[in-house]
Amino acid sequence: MSLEIFYRDYKPQKTLRILVYPNITYAKDLEKDSYIQVIYSMITELNKIRNDLFFYLIMPKHMMMFSEIENTHQFIIRFPSYPQNMRMHFNVKDFDIIRHRKWDFDLIFSHLPEHTLNIKNVLYNTSSHNPPIVGYCHWFDIKDVVVSSMHALNYNLIGILEMKRCYLNTQAQKELVLEEAKTILSKRNCKRLDEILTVQHPGIRRSDVIDVAGIEKKTEKRISFNHRPATYKDFDNFMKIVDELWKQRQDFKVWIPLLESSNRPYVYVDKFDKLGYYRELRKCRVGYSPKQQYGGWSVATTDGIMNGTPYIMYDALYYKELNPTADFFKTNDDAIKLLNLYLNDLVHRNNMAGINLKCLRDNLVYENEMQDMLNYFDEVVSKEKRITDRSERFKEMMAHLKNSKQVSKEKLTEWIQNDRPYGKSLSPYRRSLLDHPNVYDSDGAVPHYIWKE
Structure with a gap:
């Protein structure tokens, strides 16, 4: 079999794999939900800038509009439709389909800060995934705004403090949040919150x-x-x-x-x-x-x-x-x-x-802000921990890949002997693998590593 035929199903590239966590508040008609509209537009514009991205979308049900975008994969997880319940609901068992070591996630792009700590606890402690989290917050339970008896702002702010950066819609919104945060957070954490919150206007597609x-x-x-x-x-x-x-x-x-x-x-x-x-x-x-x-x-x-x-x-x-x-x-x-x-x-x-x-x-229009966001994604991922090239296990993985020419992430890491290793992060191995000039990822949903001379 020629190398050309061998690679036919996969395009070798340094894929940036992004797990997108939702914030859905209009479940009865998903296509009209503001989050769905925003993330669809974001992915569409990001794909115009780069062709080496892959998005894993957590959805309450399968959506054809995203299936028509080749570089997406949907994980189906049910959420309550009432917003306050949705923000508080988190089922660890739902993450079983995500925790499997056959996947790779370079970054989590979460639109629901209230779940940041839960996501980190599940993935960092009970899977091989240890990606940094960047957020986008569409709603804050600000005093005099929230109509429910109990708010979730405490969860929201603590979740944002676990992120590298969290985008929000307007400067006016940021000022409201920082003022409200003074009643909940210490001065030190208020300062950190100010640094993490970054205004990005949602924008529109030129088309x-x-x-x-x-x-x-x-x-x-x-x-x-x-x-x-x-x-x-x-x-x-x-x-x-x-x-x-x-x-x-x-x-x-x-x-x-x-x-x-x-x-x-x-x-x-x-x-x-x-x-x-x-x-x-x-x-x-x-x-x-x-x-x-x-x-x-x-x-x-x-x-x-x-x-x-x-x-x-x-x-x-x-x-x-x-x-x-x-x-x-x-x-x-x-x-x-x-x-x-x-x-x-x-x-x-x-x-x-x-x-x-x-x-x-x-x-x-989206183009400029999407380029800035993508640059930041690259910056965050580039700063993540690598495995040393003196690691015997890493040397074995490199030798296996060079000999096989193409191997799935699951096969390459079978030495772990557990689909969901507890606390054993493979993210540093992925970063070091992709740093090598001859090693590429594939363009499909399930990661395959490729050796290309």
Whole structure:
């Protein structure tokens, strides 16, 4: 058998293998969950930058949208759908499919800091995997924001302190978290938290942003509230605003797609798939970005603006980070005046649609931030511990690989004689193997090491 045929199934490369841990809060329709949208966009953009990445995605059920991406593999683990239960639930037995030594993970990218200590305890103590953890936090149980009786912020902060870095959406959000942390953490740990938390705006894919020429110029009088109809999105106050507007005029509709059923004669709640959702956004005259108790990013707002719908926004730092060119309001009366302006003045509406769209295209596309994130991933992994080349076991592994030319990670490490070795990390062996100029990983889900002259 020729070497060319022997390698046909695997492309030799220095693969960076990333285990992605989820934070799913809209389980009844996964494709609309904000985490799913974010991680799909991230993987899509990262793959444009590099072709040597592999992502292991922990999912509550199999998702075809990720199966269509070749360099992904899905581990199915069930999570409770209620957010507070989801953040606290952790079943060690669920990790049996992940703990097996046939896998390799160079890095864990966790979107659920509350589980960091649990993940480390299971993998570091009962498997051969010892990867560093980088995080992304989409939600913090900040006082005056969390509506449940008991919060999980203590778990969240302790989990972040176990990470190398944790990204979050806005500077305003970071300032809220650091202020709240003073009541929980020591001064030393507050300083560490400040160093670990890193602002990264979620951004948008360039391909999702329509051209200025694609802006709908003759829209109907529709107001979009495509956020979750929840307290932390100031939903009740928004309804007061449009109720008052309805007293003044009865020539508009309000689209609230995440509301279960219409709560006013002028409200419609039509549901669509992603493409239909984008088409409906383009038909709206104006979108509304509410005051947030949380200070986070608004994917709903970027969804609208990138489809050519201008949004009026509550006057706060978290929105000015997103789009400083918008029309802002401070009071309900200000919001009503702006809504009237957009409903009445199509020229102003279309002009602001173009300005807002250009702002997003110029400042919030993923490419630059994804490159920075990938550079950091490489930096973290490069600093991980190696096994010394004087190790007899390492010499045996190198000799086996050189003689076999291609061997699975499971076969190469069978000397351990245990699928889930307790506390025996193979990560330093992997780092040293891939440091060698003749040793490559494969491009498949199950790691195979390849010797290439």
